[in-house]
Amino acid sequence: MLNVNELSVRIGRVDILKPVSFELTTGQSLALLGRNGAGKSTLVKGLAGLVKAKGDIQLEGVSLNDMTQKERSRIIGYVAQDFSSSNVRLSVFELLLLAQNSQNMQLRASPESLVLAQEMLNMLGLAHLSERMLNEMSGGQRQMVALALALIRKPRLLLLDEPTSALDLANQLQLLQTVRDYTQEQNITTLMVLHDLNLAHRFADQTMILESGKVSAFGDTHEVLTAEQIANSYGVHCEVFIGSDGSRSIHPLSAI
């Protein structure tokens, strides 16, 4: 269980994130939605400890506030929005070793890290990119690598900031399905910032919509993503279709 109590972030004189409280059961995925500048990335960074945040965060009964960044990094996996702009000249396999050995004070990579790197490449279908340098890859391939780097540290809380922004349709579905399966199989908690409401419908158990740093809606995805709520939060008229299997799809019609 993830318990977030009155989490807020102030940068300079601006309250980017006003006190936010929510709970999320382990094994569930939460989609963070909202217009640009609503505070979605800041909330994720606050949870990751990348920006100074006030408030209490408890993960599986343990307070993250009392942890050092080093301790927090052992249980949190984070995929940054701008990771794809990194021009690092390390191969994917080297990056996977680096993600596991970053605290290693020995020159030799741990033998387990070699095995795990191979397993992760296989699991995400990235084995053919193993020797490829990050700066020789497409934006979408980099996002897949970024996910691999987060998962290989076996996080208990997975934070994804726009993980599908550079992916083609097939890879969007593959990545989010992987995340969903991993979240359920490993019984971890996942938060992902998304812009595509249909993807949120399909892959998120819970959805939170932020507006100007405040929560405007939070709950089960199919209850939150209604035509009325979307009109309120996004200023867009839309229709929500319910398929015969219960799946939902959103068709935007016009801006209000």
Place this chain on the structure above:
Amino acid sequence: MNTVSQTLGQAPSAHVYKNDVRRKLLLIVVFFILTVLAVITDLLCGSGTLPWHVALNGVFHPDQASPMVHVVMWDLRMPVTITAVLSGIGLAIAGSLMQTVLDNPLAEPFTLGISSAAGFGAALVIVFQTSLVSFLPVDYLLTANAFIFSLVTVLFIGIFAARKGLSVEMIVMLGIAVHFIFSALLGLAQYVANVDQLQSLVFWMMGSLQKSTWTQVGINAVIIVLVVPILLLLSWQISALRGFGEQAQVLGISVARLRMLLLTFSALLASAITATIGVVGFIGLVAPHVARMLVGEDQRFAQLMTMIVGALIMTLSSIVSKMLIPGVILPIGMVTSLLGVPFFVWLVFGRSMGRR
């Protein structure tokens, strides 16, 4: 989604990686041997006419050598050669660290004004006979003053930047400002200096190995022996910093603290070496790039290779400085610049054409 069973048939990446590690280690050994050969050649070269077998005998059997050979080999050539190796190692690794801290491939040990600060520290002693450490013996005043000025300058920039939370770009700008301040003061010192003082100062600024002493060798060796093992132990963290920048925090790395530590080490190495031999450019810029081209970005290999390449370039420059004009030993800084400029131009243009 691909499954394990679907990808089992593909080449195991771990095996390829292990082969790559072996290739890198082999390259490191090859370059180490090349450096040892260059060191021996440097010892055999000199302004005098000592036959090579006599010189070699003087090195390996000092008790059997004549007093003259003993003095030439052990008091004159050996400190110069060892200083070349140590300063090559120190400047190369200082450059590599500065490139990491400033996240800029064109950074070098002197980017934050070490050269002009050290130059001003030297000018105070040469021109104004003033030193911050006037209690020291006269022989050490120049070196100590240059060392203190350069070290304090970079540490001031580092601490100021950390306190104010300056970005990397702002740190570079601050370094440029500090560089211009000390350059102006250095110019003032040169303006008021008499001919002898001006000659001493200009010669010091050019960089020279020839005044190396065993004491200076000892000081530089101690600094390198203290700093290098720590850097090697931090190899993974430095790789993460180079690879992920600020985002290395999510791997549990205290980015600000690591940057400050690396900046301190870079300043310590560059200051000690500059104070000893004067301003020697391009080693700190070129050696890390050559090393990365040979063994890649993994700092476990890149740092070792950077040190070896630095020592090799410096030793080869020392040989060239003695051999280029018979009977004349050119300032080492001039030689490294002449050798380094073509590489620097290639680096800049190659980069703009996307070949790096």
